[in-house]
Amino acid sequence: MSDFYQDVFEVVRQIPAGKVTSYGAIARYLGSAGSSRMVGWAMNLSHHQPVYVPAHRVVNRNGLLTGKIHFGSPCQMQELLENEGVVIKDDCVVNFQGVFWDPMAELG
DNA sequence: ACGTTGACCTATA
DNA sequence: GTATAGGCCAACG
Numbered sequence: 001m002s003d004f005y006q007d008v009f010e011v012v013r014q015i016p017a018g019k020v021t022s023y024g025a026i027a028r029y030l031g032s033a034g035s036s037r038m039v040g041w042a043m044n045l046s047h048h049q050p051v052y053v054p055a056h057r058v059v060n061r062n063g064l065l066t067g068k069i070h071f072g073s074p075c076q077m078q079e080l081l082e083n084e085g086v087v088i089k090d091d092c093v094v095n096f097q098g099v100f101w102d103p104m105a106e107l108g
Numbered sequence: 109a110c111g112t113t114g115a116c117c118t119a120t121a
Numbered sequence: 122g123t124a125t126a127g128g129c130c131a132a133c134g
Contacts, residue, residue: 027129035116037116041115042115069115071115118128120126120127121123
């Protein structure tokens with residue numbers, strides 16, 4: 001496993017419950033700005049990881065739950081987020097700015 | 109080895 | 122404001 005993915009998983013695990021972040025923010029935090037697609041691919045691998053990775057707390061920059069289809073059920077991601085206090089409406093995070101968690105500001 | 113795809117983002121028009 | 126184009130790099134067929 002490349003250090004990139006390992007770092008992605010580590011950052012994602014640091015996301016507190018009830019907060020979300022974006023692929024671009026993680027990619028930028030890791031110094032691979034522009035390679036946000038790799039973060040998405042890392043999320044795809046997150047299911048194989050031995051440790052639990054809250055991939056449901058990672059959405060795109062619009063707060064849209066684009067990756068929900070990759071979960072067991074399309075509503076799984078939404079249910080997980082709502083269970084943590086994040087309100088979802090029309091597959092979008094309500095008050096995205098309010099629940100946004102920036103790794104750049106929190107970690108580095 | 110090559111072409112296509114993808115849980116994205118930024119920039120132009 | 123929406124629409125389209127380009128870029129990023131790894132995985133898959």
